[in-house]
Amino acid sequence: MRSDRALSLIALVTRACPFACVSCAMDRPGAGTISRADLRRGADLLLREEGPLELQYFGGEPLLEYGLVRETAAWARRLADARGRRLTQSVTTSLLPLTPARARELADLGLEVMASLDGDLAVQSRQRPLASGGPYPWEVLLRHLDGLLESGAACTVNLTVRPESAQSLARGVEFLLSRGVRRFQFAYALGALWGGEGAEALERALRRADELCASGGADVLNRRGGPEPVLLDGQIVLDADGELSVGCWTVLETALPGLRAAFARGPIRDARRLPVAGRGPRAQLERLLAAVSPGERRLVADNLDLGRRLDRFWGTEARHG
Numbered sequence: 001m002r003s004d005r006a007l008s009l010i011a012l013v014t015r016a017c018p019f020a021c022v023s024c025a026m027d028r029p030g031a032g033t034i035s036r037a038d039l040r041r042g043a044d045l046l047l048r049e050e051g052p053l054e055l056q057y058f059g060g061e062p063l064l065e066y067g068l069v070r071e072t073a074a075w076a077r078r079l080a081d082a083r084g085r086r087l088t089q090s091v092t093t094s095l096l097p098l099t100p101a102r103a104r105e106l107a108d109l110g111l112e113v114m115a116s117l118d119g120d121l122a123v124q125s126r127q128r129p130l131a132s133g134g135p136y137p138w139e140v141l142l143r144h145l146d147g148l149l150e151s152g153a154a155c156t157v158n159l160t161v162r163p164e165s166a167q168s169l170a171r172g173v174e175f176l177l178s179r180g181v182r183r184f185q186f187a188y189a190l191g192a193l194w195g196g197e198g199a200e201a202l203e204r205a206l207r208r209a210d211e212l213c214a215s216g217g218a219d220v221l222n223r224r225g226g227p228e229p230v231l232l233d234g235q236i237v238l239d240a241d242g243e244l245s246v247g248c249w250t251v252l253e254t255a256l257p258g259l260r261a262a263f264a265r266g267p268i269r270d271a272r273r274l275p276v277a278g279r280g281p282r283a284q285l286e287r288l289l290a291a292v293s294p295g296e297r298r299l300v301a302d303n304l305d306l307g308r309r310l311d312r313f314w315g316t317e318a319r320h321g
């Protein structure tokens, strides 16, 4: 697990989203949106901390609130400059609301973009169907990807791999390389049971994907190390309702419904600083095990085993191999 990471605040700008991804475990009834005051408060508290800092606009689909993201990003940039802070800002998006014009605006603001795209049309439409049904907006997604790549924004494509899509990963990477993508991140679906065979198949698929990226001159963010096991990441989350929490729960909310309450740290409006203390993997493991039922422990153990395995994979084989 990497220790030199920036201190990040993950802001759930909105829980609303036009997609209904197979791996999505976010509870989205009512699909709330964060208030401008709570989002600014989060940015303000982050910018009182020292060292490298990162504000992540997350969702749902945060760019459904494009104006709020753009305005907050500009405001946070000015505040960071005034306080002499090193701030990175990033937005994670499905690409659907990210028109080429918006991509250029975000590039001008210095926002980094993490685009969620799982491969070619076959995998993407199976894993990320539209919530509303209807014709799949594949041509729109590709046009927006092209616009993003041309915008000058620092952008990464994140591919989420499920047990049933591991064998298609190489095809997806080849397709995205052919579109001009030069920075990748590979995520595995939390909340899915991988088992030993699934983990081995994933490792084989990642090894092939990593080779393809290397020969295509593409960067793989996983090689820089990351918070594995992700399940023990002490990430600081600001929910759309203004509640702060520490821990990995947003992608597991419906799969492990006790997590959010177990990780809660109170409303941002009452916070004097971000909950930066007590976020290490040991503390997170204790909170995690206290929050899950005996029936849920098999899933937790499976996802922890996979995370440890991939920590070794990216930390040793890929990075130094």
Ligand code: SF4
Residues within 6 Å of the ligand: 017, 018, 019, 020, 021, 023, 024, 025, 026, 059, 060, 061, 094, 116, 128
């Ligand atoms: S995983 Fe992200 S893009 Fe997919 S439905 Fe959930 S919030 Fe939307």
